[in-house]
Each structure stands twice: as structure tokens, then as C-alpha cells.
Amino acid sequence: MTQSARAQEPGTTVTLHPGDDGSGAVRRTVLPGGLRIITEAIPSTRSASFGIWAGVGSRDETPEDAGASHYLEHVLFKGTRRRSALEISAALDAVGGDLNAFTAKEYTCYYARVLDADLPIAVDVVSDMVAASLNRPEDVEAERNVILEEIHMRDDDPGDLIHDEFSTALFGDVPIGRPILGTVDSINALSRDRIHAYYRRHYVPSRLVVAAAGNVDHDAVVRLVTTAFAELPGVEGDLPAEPRIGGPAVPTAPTVRVVDKDTEQAHIVLGTAGLCRTDDRRFALGVLNAALGGGMSSRLFQEVREKRGLAYSVYSYTAQYADTGLFGVYAGCQPGKADEVLSICRDEVARVAETSLTEEELERGKGQLRGGMVLGLEDSGSRMSRIGKSELVYESLLPVDEVLAKIDAVTLDDVREVGRDVLTRPGALTVIGPFGDRDFTL
The missing domain is CATH 3.30.830.10 (Metalloenzyme, LuxS/M16 peptidase-like)
Known part of the structure; x- marks a missing residue:
């Protein structure tokens, strides 16, 4: 067992696993604002993967926010004060890297995989997206149609739809039982202001984890992340993590x-x-x-x-x-x-x-x-x-x-x-x- 980040003093670094001659060593640093940085060193590889995990997913949504976590995942690719949507994708394409994201019931992840030498680019771009998204009204509207098409695509694939229907049947009309994508009605009802407020409420240091693995140096990753987040306005301060809303409703009858x-x-x-x-x-x-x-x-x-x-x-x-x-x-x-x-x-x-x-x-x-x-x-x-x-x-x-x-x-x-x-x-x-x-x- 390794110690919890809750027991670690902010501004300190601990070694969770020493690894074998440095290979597989896992280290964690907690920054003063509560942002956690964890790395695993794999010197035998020539790649590095970098991700930012947000502790918010569809289970954290009220009925009025249904689909907001996934909607926000889309919008964060649309631009920051430093980069347009094209510049975000081009920065990783130019080095042959992969950039993507996914939303789950209890978390959202934004990640990139690059050559080890290009890790600074991945850190800068993904951090910029997560912490400094503009969430402009025109971008929200453009992605609304994309998400509605994604819902229609899901509905046209019964092999995919069946699992959303099963969760609803099992847990009922509570957040964990609702689809991650939201519904046509809930997506149409989400405004830019509501999505931006959701972003500002949940994307705070105490609910974010930065992870990197591959041919990486922990101290170098900490320096890159500290620099990237220090200049970005999106996660100023540290707000208390909100409790999950609505527990599971487990059926008492078939x-x-x-x-x-x-x-x-x-x-x-x-x-x-x-x-x-x-x-x-x-x-x-x-x-x-x-x-x-x-x-x-x-x-x-x-x-x-x-x-x-x-x-x-x-x-x-x-x-x-x-x-x-x-x-x-x-x-x-x-x-x-x-x-x-x-x-x-x-x-x-x-x-x-x-x-x-x-x-x-x-x-x-x-x-x-x-x-x-x-x-x-x-x-x-x-x-x-x-x-x-x-x-x-x-x-x-x-x-x-x-x-x-x-x-x-x-x-x-x-x-x-x-x-x-x-x-x-x-x-x-x-x-x-x-x-x-x-x-x-x-």
C-alpha cells in the first residue's frame, strides 16, 4: 500500500514505488494549491504519455446539467487565449503525437502521447486546454450539433445503446443511471453560461490529477506543469470538492x-x-x-x-x-x-x-x-x-x-x-x- 495524497504535505514529493534501478519508479508531488502530479518512469521506452484527470463526470450532474461533463470535454478542444482549435491539434500533429479525451461516470481525462523529447509540448498544450479554455458561445453552439449527432449515432447502434439502457434500468433516474452523453433535450437546454459555470466549479486544483508515464523525469514534469499552470487563469485558487449528488438507487425488485x-x-x-x-x-x-x-x-x-x-x-x-x-x-x-x-x-x-x-x-x-x-x-x-x-x-x-x-x-x-x-x-x-x-x- 502507498500513502494517500491526503496525508502528504503540499509542496512535497514522495516516492510511492522505488522501482527496479529506476524503471517503474512512481513519484508524487502535491503542489500548494492541491494539484497532484504523479509519474512513472519507464526509461526503456522512447514515448511519454501525459494526462490530466478531472474528478468530475456524468454522476456529478443535476438533471439541468445532464451531459455537461461530456459537452465540456468537447468544448475544451475549441480554443484558449493562446491557441485556436486548429493550433491545439496542429501542435500535436506536428510531432506525430496523439491527443484525445474521454468522459466517464465519475471522471474526465484529457491526454496526449508523444515522443519523450516532445513531452514539453504535450504538457503545455493539454494544460492550456484544461486550465484556460475560453468556452466561447460560438464554440458551444458548434459543438452542440456534434454532440447531438453523437447521441443519434449511439441510438443507431443498439450494441452501444443497450448498456446505457441497462444502467438506467438498474439504477433508475439518478445521476449514475443516466447516459454520459445526456439527452437531446438536456443538450439543447445547456447554455454557454451554464457550461462555463460548470467548468469553473469543477476544474479546480483539488479535483485535478496530472499523470505522466514513459521515459520521463519526475522533477522535470513537475517544473513543466508548475510553469504551465502558474500562467493560466482557469484554475485560480482552490475550492472545496463538491460531494457527489444522488447516490445509486439499487432495485429492490427485478x-x-x-x-x-x-x-x-x-x-x-x-x-x-x-x-x-x-x-x-x-x-x-x-x-x-x-x-x-x-x-x-x-x-x-x-x-x-x-x-x-x-x-x-x-x-x-x-x-x-x-x-x-x-x-x-x-x-x-x-x-x-x-x-x-x-x-x-x-x-x-x-x-x-x-x-x-x-x-x-x-x-x-x-x-x-x-x-x-x-x-x-x-x-x-x-x-x-x-x-x-x-x-x-x-x-x-x-x-x-x-x-x-x-x-x-x-x-x-x-x-x-x-x-x-x-x-x-x-x-x-x-x-x-x-x-x-x-x-x-x-
Whole structure:
């Protein structure tokens, strides 16, 4: 375990992990205003990834602000007092770098990946975007149409839409249950002044984490970030972080949501509320998820696709949030096969909840989880994401070896316990397809 930033004096630097001869060393500096800077040194690479993580996402929105976090993500690319939208993109294109961003339920991230020698450019551009956005009325209006098109694109892709519908069915009409994109009505109602006020309220030092990984020097990154933020007006002072609004509404009875849509395939998600991100049982649930629906050897894939050929895509998945989570099973099949596929998925979930996994499935699930984690950390971008997200949403950063040890320590009893708890909770079923008002309750 590493110490929390809350216990660190502002203006100081600590080494969270010493690494091996400098490789993999993780260090954190907390600036006087509360801005946290965390880096991981990987001298063997020639790239550097830089990101700024804001502790605000769609879960922090009132109904009147629905979609504001994602809307703001778009607008921050449109220009600052130093750069136009073209100059922002051209600065990274000129060095062959990647510049992007994404919005989630509980955070937003702006990031760039460049050659190590070009890190100062990435720091300057991304910091400028995040801290000194103008949010001009004309830019807000231009992006409004882009976001409305993104919503329409999501609505035209039932494989994407089904997951938003499932969250709404599971959690209800609370912030965590609403779509990250917002709705057509909420996006049309958002004014420039409201978006700018949202920006000024949430993009403050205490809610920002700067992360860099690759062939980077921590002290150099701190100097670059300090210089970049010192000259920028967007995050003057430090305001207290606002509490999250509206907790999750976990169903007390099964909820069914059917979206009648003229599609070639039926799209199904069956699931329950899961575990929060700090629940120690998340490692056992991860192993269970891998064995149940995480790969070609999983129970769901074998029963639904390999043995019966009923679906091309079938899998299970988990998501963790601050105080809750979700567990879901997805399948896409011909509408006429929906009942059979749904019955098999329910049976397999119930069987795992009742009898757990076999020893062979346990070991295979653990191996899949270990390999997926380590192989997913092979580049500077994934390393930056790991340390940045961990610093923002966890109390401490677990070393990779400690995470692997926790996976290895999962037993059949652990899986049995978490399966009986999570998989028997009241849940939700969401179906998209040409079903009219058909009743899927049973």
C-alpha cells in the first residue's frame, strides 16, 4: 500500500514505488494549491504519455446539467487565449503525437502521447486546454450539433445503446443511471453560461490529477506543469470538492426495460448491482467474471455460441464505482432466439451462484485476469492511465505485483461467497429489438 495524497504535505514529493534501478519508479508531488502530479518512469521506452484527470463526470450532474461533463470535454478542444482549435491539434500533429479525451461516470481525462523529447509540448498544450479554455458561445453552439449527432449515432447502434439502457434500468433516474452523453433535450437546454459555470466549479486544483508515464523525469514534469499552470487563469485558487449528488438507487425488485426497435439482432443485457471499487472481493468477482463470460473458453461462450450457435457475441462484464458497481451479461442474437439465449444465460448465472466454479475454471479465470492486466500495461499510455486513475479514485496505488498476488490468493470459497451475494441480488433485464410490448418479465 502507498500513502494517500491526503496525508502528504503540499509542496512535497514522495516516492510511492522505488522501482527496479529506476524503471517503474512512481513519484508524487502535491503542489500548494492541491494539484497532484504523479509519474512513472519507464526509461526503456522512447514515448511519454501525459494526462490530466478531472474528478468530475456524468454522476456529478443535476438533471439541468445532464451531459455537461461530456459537452465540456468537447468544448475544451475549441480554443484558449493562446491557441485556436486548429493550433491545439496542429501542435500535436506536428510531432506525430496523439491527443484525445474521454468522459466517464465519475471522471474526465484529457491526454496526449508523444515522443519523450516532445513531452514539453504535450504538457503545455493539454494544460492550456484544461486550465484556460475560453468556452466561447460560438464554440458551444458548434459543438452542440456534434454532440447531438453523437447521441443519434449511439441510438443507431443498439450494441452501444443497450448498456446505457441497462444502467438506467438498474439504477433508475439518478445521476449514475443516466447516459454520459445526456439527452437531446438536456443538450439543447445547456447554455454557454451554464457550461462555463460548470467548468469553473469543477476544474479546480483539488479535483485535478496530472499523470505522466514513459521515459520521463519526475522533477522535470513537475517544473513543466508548475510553469504551465502558474500562467493560466482557469484554475485560480482552490475550492472545496463538491460531494457527489444522488447516490445509486439499487432495485429492490427485478426491473425489465424493453426498447422496441426494428433491428436485425436482439440485444440483451441481464445483470445486477455489483461491487464498489474498494471492495476487497472485487478480485474474486473478477475471476468469476473471467470464467463465466470473459473469453472463448468461458461458460457463456461455450454454451451459447460453441455448442448451440445461437449468438456471435456473448460475454459478461463488471464495472466499479465509488460506492456501487454492476455485473452484466450481454448477448446479441436473432430476435427469434432471444428467449432461448436468455434462458441459457439465466441458467448459467444461477448455476455459478449456486455451485461456484470448478478448480479448472478457477485457475483459468485467474490466469486470464493476470495476463490481461500485465499485457494491458505494455505501453506508456496504459501506465499513465493506471497511475492517474488510481490517484484520482483510490486511496492508494497498489503495486502490480500486489495486485497479481491478490488475484492468485482467490479461492473457490471466495468465488462462491461473492457469487452467492452478487448474482442473487435483485437485478435488471434490458432488451432491444423488434418486440413491441412483449413481456420479458418471466
